Amino acid sequence: MGRGRTTTGMVTACLIASTMKFGEQQNDKVAEDDLATEIYDPMDGPSEEEVYLAGEYKTILQLVGILSHGKVAKRMTDRAIDLMQDVQNLRKAIYDYKLKAEACEKGSAKGRQLVNITVNYLYRYGTLIVFANYLIEMREKQGLGVTFPEWLHEHREITKLLERRSLD
Structure with missing residues (x-):
């Protein structure tokens, strides 16, 4: 496996463990802890x-915005x-590859390849957030739900959004 796939597997395992091990109070604590670390320059805002x-x-x-527990899922x-x-x-x-892609000559083969890698990583990041949201929902239902692919199939708005090939 490559670094990206290895990390994805490790992040997935971490999400499963943290979602199943801790209750909603833990997720709220994660959300509060993360809010405390988001300190930007009040004059200029974030770079x-x-x-x-x-x-x-x-x-x-x-x-x-469209996920039922989007903010908590992203923070988790x-x-x-x-x-x-x-x-x-x-x-x-994602950010490093975005910068590399932007530094390439517009329309070059290398530039297209780097954009493709960046978009794939962004898709992976979005999918991990969606998976965290799914885990939260399944915990609320006490595991009496559907599989992730079935759940995702029922939420086509999510797959449409994930399929965008944009670096915005």
Whole structure:
């Protein structure tokens, strides 16, 4: 496996463990803890780098908006990504590849390849957030639900949003 796939597996395992081990109070605590660390310059606001390193791409923010537990799911996913960053930090990888793609000559083969890698990583990040949301919903139903692929099939608006091939 590559670093990206290994990290994805590790983040997925972390999400499952943290969702099943802790209750809603733990998820709320994660959300509160993360809010406390979001300190930006009040005059200028966050820099573009800070926004992207926080995973705040347009597609991700729209995704968070349509999920039943979007904000908590994103915070849980970000926390899991941060815990596994010794292998690779997915948000940082997205941003780094975005910068590399933008530095390439417009329309070049290398530029298209880098954009493709970036978009694939962004899709993976979004899917992890969606999976965290699914786990929260299943915990609320006490595991009496459907499989993730079945659940995702029932939520076509999510798959439509994830399928966008944009770096916004």
